[in-house]
Amino acid sequence: MALLEVKNLRTYFFTDDGVAKSVDDVSYTVNRKETLGVVGESGCGKSVTALSIMRLIPMPPGRIVGGEILFDGVDLLKLPEDDMRAIRGNKIGMIFQEPMTSLNPVFTVGNQIEESILLHQKVSKEEAKNRAIEMLRKVGIPAPEQRYKEYPHQLSGGMRQRVMIAIALSCNPSVLIADEPTTALDVTVQAQILELINELQQTLGMGVILITHDLGVIAETADRVAVMYASHIVEYSAVNEIYFNPLHPYTVGLLGSIPKLHIESDRLMTIEGTVPVPTAYPVGCNFASRCPYATPTCLAEEPALKEVETGHFVACHHWDEVKVRRPEHLVEAN
Ligand SMILES: Nc1ncnc2c1ncn2[C@@H]1O[C@H](COP(=O)(O)OP(=O)(O)OP(=O)(O)O)[C@@H](O)[C@H]1O
Ligand SMILES: [Mg+2]
Structure with a gap:
């Protein structure tokens, strides 16, 4: 327990x-x-x-x-x-x-x-x-x-x-x-x-x-990490997975916007836009307006937090695409 x-x-x-x-x-x-x-x-x-x-x-x-x-x-x-x-x-x-x-x-x-x-x-x-x-x-x-x-x-x-x-x-x-x-x-x-x-x-x-x-x-x-965005947990897993296998675009953005020791590239990303206010969340995914992976599905349906790899939970319609397309410096760290 x-x-x-x-x-x-x-x-x-x-x-x-x-x-x-x-x-x-x-x-x-x-x-x-x-x-x-x-x-x-x-x-x-x-x-x-x-x-x-x-x-x-x-x-x-x-x-x-x-x-x-x-x-x-x-x-x-x-x-x-x-x-x-x-x-x-x-x-x-x-x-x-x-x-x-x-x-x-x-x-x-x-x-x-x-x-x-x-x-x-x-x-x-x-x-x-x-x-x-x-x-x-x-x-x-x-x-x-x-x-x-x-x-x-x-x-x-x-x-x-x-x-x-x-x-x-x-x-x-x-x-x-x-x-x-x-x-x-x-x-x-x-x-x-x-x-x-x-x-x-x-x-x-x-x-x-x-x-x-x-x-x-x-x-x-x-040991483990919960990534929160706009009142939800969007990614939840062991700490190494967060750094070396981030599956939510928001986590990828957080990692990219902070200078890291093990990331040699100086090509830092920032997450554009701002967090929506909790009195006015959109229909669909709260991150969609800032997300480079967003599709019409994201604007219509809120993604549930799901275990997509062993012990690794993510709330994103396109996590599998994130895994393939996320910036190289994150993949190299693997
Ligand atoms: N007493 C309150 N009345 C109305 N809204 C509140 C109150 N306390 C918190 N909130 C709202 O709840 C939301 C979440 O606030 P919270 O303090 O948990 O943020 P946080 O993740 O801890 O941020 P930070 O990193 O700045 O500490 C915010 O939009 C905040 O304005
Ligand atoms: Mg706080």
């Missing part, structure tokens, strides 16, 4: 501009010790999916209108809020995309880590303090005893982000959802954080959902 299974999730926002179907029939799983990478352009539903798992969607205007989120076999969407509170921040930890807004300005950082530990674990205040300082050290904060006593405004953005990471990891979660966890950090600290997550993953068997724009980070850390 998967550690966490998102099944046919639909999260909609009921706005003045209409219904935004921000997450529409999304399914993915995370196993113990495994990292699922989630990639896609801005606004495609990565964070809304993660916040749905945590049941932190603002309601209204949002509502989870369908699907299941099975954690250890239990549907989180059916749990009373009290039970969910015991899981959130404890068995399922999350590093939020906007760390500045998630820390309370009136409490010291030490206080906030300690509070999270005390809320979920039966340890003394003294032990909680020691663990908080230890976590600050682990996420690479110099002079943690001193920092422990400081308030969020006394820390730089990168430091605050590390405090958020310390809070998320302090309870040894079974599942860690990391939403752009290292964007504000320099490469050395970024590597250190990813290493720490990896270490906890190995020792505690933690499953990780890593949301990022950075395909380099995905290549280094993910």
